[in-house]
Amino acid sequence: MANRFTNSTGQYGWVSIILHWSMASALVGMYFLGDYMVGLDYYHVWYHRAPAFHKAVGITLGLLLALRIAWNFGQARPVPLDKDRRLRILAKLGHVALYLLMLVIVLSGYLISTAKGQGIDVFGLFFIPALFPDNAARGEIAGQVHGIGNSLFMVMVLLHGAAALLHHFILKDLTLVRMLGVKTGISK
Ligand code: HEM
Numbered sequence: 250m251a252n253r254f255t256n257s258t259g260q261y262g263w264v265s266i267i268l269h270w271s272m273a274s275a276l277v278g279m280y281f282l283g284d285y286m287v288g289l290d291y292y293h294v295w296y297h298r299a300p301a302f303h304k305a306v307g308i309t310l311g312l313l314l315a316l317r318i319a320w321n322f323g324q325a326r327p328v329p330l331d332k333d334r335r336l337r338i339l340a341k342l343g344h345v346a347l348y349l350l351m352l353v354i355v356l357s358g359y360l361i362s363t364a365k366g367q368g369i370d371v372f373g374l375f376f377i378p379a380l381f382p383d384n385a386a387r388g389e390i391a392g393q394v395h396g397i398g399n400s401l402f403m404v405m406v407l408l409h410g411a412a413a414l415l416h417h418f419i420l421k422d423l424t425l426v427r428m429l430g431v432k433t434g435i436s437k
């Protein structure tokens with residue numbers, strides 16, 4: 250690897266690693282926050298605060314996702330360590346599904362939040378306007394897509410995490426280790 254920031258065909262660099270783990274923890278946190286906030290009573294102190302925070306973090310995650318996709322385009326892809334071709338295809342499909350679901354969740358979240366013409370304040374730093382005309386029905390559909398997208402996403406995350414642990418403990422390869430930033434010496 251030329252440096253420790255960019256990927257090589259053998260290793261993940263620090264930019265990909267930091268994006269992976271910071272987004273993974275924020276996304277899981279957002280799932281539980283979303284689930285919690287839709288059950289809040291109107292008089293609860295978090296009734297307004299939780300959605301405002303959820304939306305601001307959600308937009309931030311959307312921007313990080315765009316950055317991550319753009320970063321991937323300019324990078325080498327670490328080659329999968331599976332020997333079985335079917336497992337390699339499965340892993341690839343799993344990664345693509347995770348990206349697509351992240352995209353669907355962010356876009357549907359935006360469409361729920363802006364369905365009544367309101368924009369989104371992102372931590373008082375900048376403001377994302379509502380781009381489309383008010384439409385409560387579109388908001389309803391976006392809400393359903395957001396809910397279903399999130400459930401599918403969590404199933405995929407669990408399968409993905411289980412696959413990583415399978416690699417580490419059963420197949421005993423360096424798949425997980427190289428996503429943790431440990432220099433493995435795999436060079437291809
Ligand atoms: C980025 C990752 C995100 C995750 C993991 C996530 C997760 C969730 C979950 C689990 C719910 C509860 C769904 C339900 O039980 O019906 C929810 C609701 C909601 N989310 Fe997100 N969300 C994300 C991004 C966003 C974004 C970017 C926005 C807006 C800009 C947003 C706006 C909302 C709103 C307004 C609700 C309430 C929906 C309702 O009242 O039916 N979310 N979210």
Ligand code: HEM
Binds near residue numbers: 411
């Ligand atoms: C919300 C949670 C997560 C998401 C969205 C996610 C997403 C991804 C994506 C898209 C990749 C492909 C590489 C890239 O483009 O960055 C990847 C790779 C990886 N992830 Fe995750 N991940 C999550 C959680 C986890 C967890 C909990 C683990 C471990 C238990 C894990 C372990 C790995 C490993 C080891 C790789 C490298 C796979 C390889 O080299 O083929 N991820 N992840």
